[in-house]
Amino acid sequence: MNGMLLEVGLSNLKHDRNLYRVYFLTQLLLFSLFFVLQCFSSDQVIVDRLAEDTNIETMIQTISLFFMVAIIFYFLYFNQFFIRQRAEELGIYSILGFRCQEIVRLFLVENVILLFLAGLCSLALGYVFYLGLRTGLIKFLKLALPLWGFKIDSTAFLAMLGLFLSIVLLIYLELSLIFKKNLADILNLQQQQDKTGKLHPWLAFLGLLGIISADGLFLNLLAGANSLWLKIGYMPVLALTVALLGSGSILFILFSLPYLVNFLLNKKHILYGTSGIVVLPRMRHRLQNKGRLLTMLTLLTTGSVMLLGVTILTLFYPYEATKRIVPVALETVASQKRTLTKQQLSKLERDFDATVVQTEILRTKLNEKWYFSNQNASDHLDLISLKSYNRLMKLQQQIPLTAISAHQGVLVNYYASKQTINQQFSLKNEAEPLMVKRTTNNNPFAFANSVVTVVVNDADFNQYKTRHLADRYWIISFEGANLRDDQAFVTAFKKKTNVAYISAQERDQTITNANSPTFLMITLVSILFFVAISTVLYFTARIEELSLVKEYDTLAKLGYRIKDLRRVIFTENTWLFLPPLLLGLLNGIFGVLGISYFITDSITTGLWLRLGQPLVYTLCLFLPIYLLVYVLAGNSILKEIVSYCRVGAKRQ
Template identity: 60%
Template sequence: MVLGVTFLTLSYPYEATKRIVPTTLETKIAKKRPLSTSEIKSFEQKFALKAVDSKLLQLKLKDKWYFSKRNTSDHIDVISLSNYNELMALQHREQLKKLALNEAVLVNYYASLAPVNESFTLKDGSQTLQVKKATNQNPFAFANSVVTVIVSDAKFNELAQKYPNASYAIVSFDGKNMRDNEKLVQAFKKTKVAYFSSYERNKLITNANSPTFLMISMISILFFVTISTILYFTARIEELSLSEEYDTLAKLGYQIKEIRHVVAVENAWLFFPPLILGLVNGVFGILGASYLITDSLTTNWYSRLGQPLLYTIGLFLPIYLLVYYLAGRSIGKELKEYIEPTIYKM
């Protein structure tokens, strides 16, 4: 259980960055585009990436809106449904269905399934967007867009015509196994364009939490060594206390190989019930810890339970079986030295 929670604690920050920075790298483009089309295509070809150019409208609100208890925004970032779904396809996430002309969907800053009933009145008072639905699937890094509102393509075109000076763009780059690609970040720095990357975010979280990770890992290793040592010496004490009974088996004609088989079965009853109970305990322990550590609304079951269990079993089981084997081997050697002289005397 401790080992599983350790893996959960180590792996979850990487899962969390998938919401904080959902694409490998993204950059906010002003009216005067500092990143040319040829540069975008060059990055796509060199690093096997796909780029999505998103057009947004940053519209001022009549009244400030609290997107959290303490934080407010004086504007909303409007994106069209087709553009949003293109980003969801790039990020391999669920897309939204068709929206009515006056229907809008709010991207939740905090993961929440609470019903939404918000109206955003624009600063000039001529437009009001009514939000009845919300999603936790944010298309952009929160540093680039906090209050994102998704509208139908028809509504977006209507707003774009009315507020032509409110438009700006965000270019999102993504590709298979590219979230931790340092070379991409180093190459993009040369463009002198501001950006947000998953690689740098992961690196920041790892460096900031390395003392915590080290402490948790050391506690896990300590438990691991303690349990293995207890089982090893318990097996030796239990089995060697039965030396006289094994000696009797030898006198009755049992071979050393057969006696070792008996020892292996006896040790199995000592080692495997705790293993099974430990796995059951670990499942419930990791599941309980996941509700304290992870965001259960935006992470899947594999991230919360499957991955920690897979890593735990992959590391723990081979070492556990090795301790079982070494204990049986050690007992077998000692029993052989104890039994054979008796057999020879006969």
């Protein structure tokens, strides 16, 4: 009996080879991508070289788990899909005397054959993919590693085996549940698919409300200190937001979209169009079955957009943060004993079109140390006049300070904060204390040169200076157009002077050297996600549409031309591509906004860096790929359907 089942299974695969060929290619690519992830996580040599401070292995394993769930869902969905398409064939098997358990084994044999072949081929294809990516990483980052000789750890093969067995087991359980039904119900699976689903207004409303509430909670982060995230706590609000976002997306896809279809069905100019009369009635019947697939694609799209958006955010944020740590292109400290000559400064100004500002500072001692954080203390203050501070703010294109009262100062926050302060500083050799009631987050100097800076009015500064002449020193700031990234300027400064300095260009270069491997690694994982979702979309569209070739053949006989068939196909694909795109982008964008508050400074980081820049880059990278897959899938389906319709015409 087992031999007969194998023979029948092979015959079925051969008979529907066009449809199963597409399904096999889907399995092959998804398995290959999964194997690439396993190769990454098991290649300990390159992982250690890529990110010494980041647990890339744990990150990839987490992504692999999510990826595995998506793959299993995909196979379970299409297993049900193929059973519905073969409802008539099931009736023939029952007439021939096949028991339900034998039919289960037959379908399982067919799945195992495809899975085994796809899994076996994916090991070779995934290995080739990974070697290409690995070679690109080594050459791009100039790592001292051999290009060849990479050995795959056994954990990668065990993960593949675990995925294979999980799919087989779940498919078997799914088949067993399906074939526990009455024979009549099994034979009517196709009719049940075409049955109009009931509308559930409350569930549709809850889905929409869940999405709006989750996005509203993300927007609440913009309230700063008054946000629920700070009042209640980040983790509880995050858990609630994720729950609302996930449940809202699922309910919206399953129960809100049918209302949109009903709305369009009542619009005669849309319903009675070339594509509307074909697609909308079909969507009304089948959207409920498509809902699970659309939900999975929405969650995949959400994850992909969030992963790419956060990658872009973490790529640009360190460079933006450097502007606060080193606010000008180059900065050096000069004292009465050691300074730069006017000739040196003039030459640098001429050669590099630089603006040079020399700022006088009074480093005054405190009678008692002041703790500006729980662990850090200072035994002095750096006093700067209001005029000098505002001149530096103009140089840095920052907001200047307003007038300061006598014997009062404005503290420059080392840690960004909007909290008020009421602090008295007792300065040595000063009878009257200095009162600080205001703070600012705009620091005039690099924190390496001045940590506790206090701005006082010009009159007070001049009085302090007469009593603290020995405490004077100068900070020389260099700024100019494109000077922050000018390595030639830093090189010339080192050659022409012999003083210590702080350079924005060198700090940015340090960040690049330290973090670019991690950024590149995360970007590659993001690309793998995009390839995965594109694969699912492309082959899902082809499998679903190619199962309807007889209906398209009927349309051709009714007088539909090629351009009419194209319109129908692309309209049908729009219902597959558009809901996950719009909902996934919406959820992903708000998700990036929420995550940004965990990884960036919420006070000094602007909305453009937090959301605008990740959004623009994500759309520029994601939308072209998404639209390209949409067009390629439509053209591929059209080509095969036109070919089928012409063959059918020849037979007649």
